[in-house]
Amino acid sequence: MSVTPKSQVVLQVTDLTCIRDGRRLFEGLRFSLHAGAAIQVKGSNGAGKTTLLRTLIGSSSEFSGDILWCGDPYPKGLPAMRDSLLYIGHRGGVRSGLTPLENLTWYGANQEAALSALESVDLTGFEDSLCHSLSAGQNRRVALARLFLPNSPRFWILDEPLTALDVAGVAALEEQMAAHLRNGGSILLTSHQPLSLPGLDALNLSDYTVFESFSDFGGEHVLS
Numbered sequence: 001m002s003v004t005p006k007s008q009v010v011l012q013v014t015d016l017t018c019i020r021d022g023r024r025l026f027e028g029l030r031f032s033l034h035a036g037a038a039i040q041v042k043g044s045n046g047a048g049k050t051t052l053l054r055t056l057i058g059s060s061s062e063f064s065g066d067i068l069w070c071g072d073p074y075p076k077g078l079p080a081m082r083d084s085l086l087y088i089g090h091r092g093g094v095r096s097g098l099t100p101l102e103n104l105t106w107y108g109a110n111q112e113a114a115l116s117a118l119e120s121v122d123l124t125g126f127e128d129s130l131c132h133s134l135s136a137g138q139n140r141r142v143a144l145a146r147l148f149l150p151n152s153p154r155f156w157i158l159d160e161p162l163t164a165l166d167v168a169g170v171a172a173l174e175e176q177m178a179a180h181l182r183n184g185g186s187i188l189l190t191s192h193q194p195l196s197l198p199g200l201d202a203l204n205l206s207d208y209t210v211f212e213s214f215s216d217f218g219g220e221h222v223l224s
């Protein structure tokens with residue numbers, strides 16, 4: 001990972017509004033994420049946390065507002081952003097018919113790096129088990145092992161990474177995230193659980209919730 005100056009704004013969001021099923025999830029959302037910084041997106045079930053993350057990575061164009069990746073606006077900034085992004089959704093992206101080792105090599109890791117990453121998430125001895133035979137927490141560890149591979153992308157977006165992890169798993173993840181921040185990486189994550197991470201900022205979607213009924217919406221990126 002190349003070291004990025006800590007003052008650099010990696011992601012800038014202004015006046016972002018997202019609607020799903022005719023319901024305005026949040027409106028006027030604004031925040032900036034700098035190199036070496038982390039933001040935890042908070043909100044109740046259904047508040048729109050996953051929708052926000054998926055919008056930011058370009059999986060949904062149903063929004064209005066401005067999204068700038070390293071100064072480049074949506075959608076121009078998407079290709080460069082994806083080159084420097086590691087996204088782990090709440091399903092984890094683990095292929096259940098593959099082993100943990102095969103999952104990591106499928107993501108491009110070589111055998112040595114994959115084994116080392118699996119050791120970091122305490123899965124030594126399970127490298128060759130099929131993932132559908134592993135526990136929920138072990139499958140989460142397989143997903144998170146990607147964070148322990150060398151040359152990790154500088155920007156991590158993680159949707160509920162703590163789900164199903166035990167105490168030791170949470171501690172190992174927090175340590176790895178802190179190391180990533182020290183190296184100038186950036187993290188945007190959702191979690192219903194508290195997280196111990198130096199300098200972690202919170203972004204609470206409830207601060208951007210609109211309670212009145214929705215009647216019109218004309219965002220420039222809205223799909224019909």
Ligand SMILES: Nc1ncnc2c1ncn2[C@@H]1O[C@H](COP(=O)(O)OP(=O)(O)OP(=O)(O)O)[C@@H](O)[C@H]1O
Pocket residue numbers: 020021025043044045046047048049050051052
């Ligand atoms: N593709 C879609 N079509 C219709 N509605 C959607 C779609 N995606 C999300 N929604 C709705 O948007 C709302 C927000 O969903 P989202 O998954 O973003 O919430 P969340 O804050 O991540 O929730 P949780 O904490 O339960 O994971 C939900 O009511 C959901 O049903």
